[in-house]
Amino acid sequence: MEALLSFDGLVALVTLTVLEIVLGIDNIVFISILVGRLPESRQAQARTVGLTLALVLRLAFLLGAVWIAALTTPVVTIPAVLGMDAPFGLSGRDLIMLLGGLFLLAKATSELHAKLEGAESNQKQAPPLSYSSVILQIIILDLVFSIDSVITAIGLAQSFLIMAIAVVIAVAVMQLTAGSIGTFIHRHPTVKILALAFLLMIGMVLVAEGFHVHVPKGYVYFAMSFSVGVEFLNLRYRKTSKADPVELR
Numbered sequence: 001m002e003a004l005l006s007f008d009g010l011v012a013l014v015t016l017t018v019l020e021i022v023l024g025i026d027n028i029v030f031i032s033i034l035v036g037r038l039p040e041s042r043q044a045q046a047r048t049v050g051l052t053l054a055l056v057l058r059l060a061f062l063l064g065a066v067w068i069a070a071l072t073t074p075v076v077t078i079p080a081v082l083g084m085d086a087p088f089g090l091s092g093r094d095l096i097m098l099l100g101g102l103f104l105l106a107k108a109t110s111e112l113h114a115k116l117e118g119a120e121s122n123q124k125q126a127p128p129l130s131y132s133s134v135i136l137q138i139i140i141l142d143l144v145f146s147i148d149s150v151i152t153a154i155g156l157a158q159s160f161l162i163m164a165i166a167v168v169i170a171v172a173v174m175q176l177t178a179g180s181i182g183t184f185i186h187r188h189p190t191v192k193i194l195a196l197a198f199l200l201m202i203g204m205v206l207v208a209e210g211f212h213v214h215v216p217k218g219y220v221y222f223a224m225s226f227s228v229g230v231e232f233l234n235l236r237y238r239k240t241s242k243a244d245p246v247e248l249r
Helices: 007-035 040-063 065-070 092-120 131-156 160-187 189-210 217-240
Strands: 074-078 088-091
Touching (some): 007 040, 007 189, 074 092, 088 092, 092 131, 160 189
Antiparallel strands (some): 074 088
């Protein structure tokens, strides 16, 4: 408690909370796209379950900080091939990032395919998913994003209380904004395509990090912010000019 009430503790709490909220954007986008494939009566419930699981996993991983630290130890060694100077080791975290990135790439690609093929065949929407399938996919990505979130928290703060409070606040913000963000994404087709493109980019970043290629998060979030800004201008232009919404053909 003393660490939290100190000036350094408060600075660490504010900084970590902001970072956790930014890292949670990935979760919100993915969950919003997935629950949009459910009947409207079950979307709010699935969204709540998904974000609650995100909170539970983050807190569980914080309690298992020692185990998280052990995930950086190589568990698989790739022999020196294709011009590599030495064998290449993959840790448990690397494998999780690789599998999560590949899953995200496959999921975003399939969603884009369903969206575009559905538009081409004049279907109103892609085939619905089952509730259990949506929850399972949310759990898989919650696992990946939670690992990344907790490693960031451990690197910035040494107090479990500070890390736990930051995570709870971040998930609470996600819970409050997920509904409106999801509604906005599904109301504007071009925004949904942009969101899926973000998931493709995040998937590539996860795969790269799994192979120890560090991609500065600042570049990723700047690209996302710039794209959102351009799309916002497009939406404002279409609204002010009273033009019909752009439809995929």
